[in-house]
Amino acid sequence: MRDATVYLHFPWCLEKCPYCDFVSYKVDRPAIAHEAYADAVLAELEARVSTLGDSLASRRFISIFVGGGTPSLWASESLGRVLEALRSRLHFIDDPEVTVECNPSSLSEGHARDLRAIGVNRLSVGVQSLDDEDLKYLGRLHDGAGAMNALRAAQTAGFKRVSGDLIYALPVHSAEASLPMAGQLLDLGLTHVSAYQLTIEPGTRFGELAKRGRLPMADEGTSAEAFLALDSYMEGRGLRHYEVSNFAVPGQESVHNTGYWRGLEYLALGCGAYGFWRMEGPGEPAWGVRYLNEKLPESYMQLARTMRDGTGFTAETTGHSTTASTERLDGETLVKERIMLGLRMADGFHVEASEADLLVPVRTPERQRSADKLEQRGRLCAEGERWLVPKSRWLFVDGTAAELF
Ligand code: SF4
Structure with a gap:
């Protein structure tokens, strides 16, 4: 039985960060369609189960990752319904890794407890920095103290597996600037840290500023020094630099992301989610399909409603589904x-x-x-x-x- 993973996308955030090119839309908290979105994802799950049929049934699922957007904004009852359906429709190993991405501004101890109660066993928290000036520059809604409080809340709620994201080599930083922040995360007992360089993507606010030459950037030399400084600092603290952007206490590596890097299939659900599934028959050279779901939440939910209500559009009978595009990947690809x-x-x-x-x-x-x-x-x-x-x-x-x- 081949291993596979599930990716579930939640498309809303309370603010759009100026560097972000993920499928995420600014929303006011009361306007989030918690239940309607869960209904849509459940309808998509049923459509994928019916379309992929036996091949889905023959996979052993090892993880679920709920990413976004800001999935910590999603009511735990609604997310819980989706997790329950996944567990009942797919074949999971005992105690699979179930991660939810959280922003500090939407992670309280109470919410963390609710997430544990619905079977989430790992949190990935978008700390990004513990420096208030950095966080303002990055357009984040939290400050350094808020990030630390959210991490403590997760731990107090009983999460043993908490990962923190950091962005290093910001423009005014020295190469060593992120080390004390990484140190604070480790002092708190975090067992996993993801550290990324700020990348400037076209179509983002930072991308526009950079195009007009109005965004100060860290120079390449400083970025490279910062990368190597983090590497030796983290390894010195007992974490393994197991992937270019990821450090973990041995045994605490992300099962889900390791699945991506190893080329496992991922069943993706939700607005704007990318999935990958292999399609070859037994004994044939591999080939697969990458699919991208409809990116606009309203359209995604409307398509899913149409499928669920059985008004003639089902993935099987008409090819009509939440999928916006597909790409065939041959063996060499x-x-x-x-x-x-x-x-x-x-x-x-x-x-x-x-x-x-x-x-x-x-x-x-x-x-x-x-x-x-x-x-x-x-x-x-x-x-x-x-x-x-x-x-x-x-x-x-x-x-x-x-x-x-
Ligand atoms: S919180 Fe994350 S997903 Fe949302 S806009 Fe910021 S970087 Fe993008």
Whole structure:
């Protein structure tokens, strides 16, 4: 039985951060359609169960990740209905990882207790910084004290697995600026930290400012120093730098995200969610489909209502569904994606394991020649069946992967 994961997207936030290009829409708290959205997701789940049929039934689900947007705004009763339906419709391992992304401004001890009661066992909290000036610059609704209070509330409510997100190398920062903040998170007992560089995406407010040359940016040298400083600090505190942007106490790595980096399938539900499913028959070379759901919440909910009410539009009879677009991924594309994501991990990319799983050649003579050249240039190490990127070269991992395409 092949392992798979579930991704569930919640599309609303109380404010739109100026750097954010996720599918998220500003909403006033009273206007959130808690129940209607849960109904829509449940309708989509039923449609996917009927469309994917046996292939869904033959997967062993190992995790659920509720991302957004700000899923901590979603009433726990509504989210609880969805989690319950997932558990009853899919085959899960005992005690799967169930993570909810939270913003400090919508995470109280009471809410954390409610989340535990519906089976959530891990929280990923968007701290981003503990410095009030940074948080203002990032357009966040919380301050440093609010972030620490939210993390403490999660722990007091009984969460043993709490992850904190940090953004490092902000414009006015020195390379070491994020270390005391990371230290505060670890002093609190967090067992997982995700640390990202601020990326400027087109179409965001920061993207517009950058285009007009009005956004101060950290220089590349400082960003690289900050990355290496965080690496040695976190490892010194006993966390493993297990993926380019992620650190964990050994054993506390994110099961769900590791699934992405290993190329597992993910059943995605919710407005604007991306899913990936393999479609080959037994013994055939792998191929799959990536789908993207309708991005506008109202349209998504309307489509789901139409399917649920059985007014003639079902995914099976007409092809009409919440899916906005699909992309066919052939075996070679799947190999490239696995290389790109696998090389981001400290454990690297498993060449033979991927060949055995996908039934698609990975170690072709041409790719092996490229790997040899990369190894000579110190950008890749071959260790048994694995290809690894040395940590000092992690910042250039995308370029390295591209040379293996
Ligand atoms: S809270 Fe997160 S999802 Fe919402 S706008 Fe900010 S960065 Fe985007």
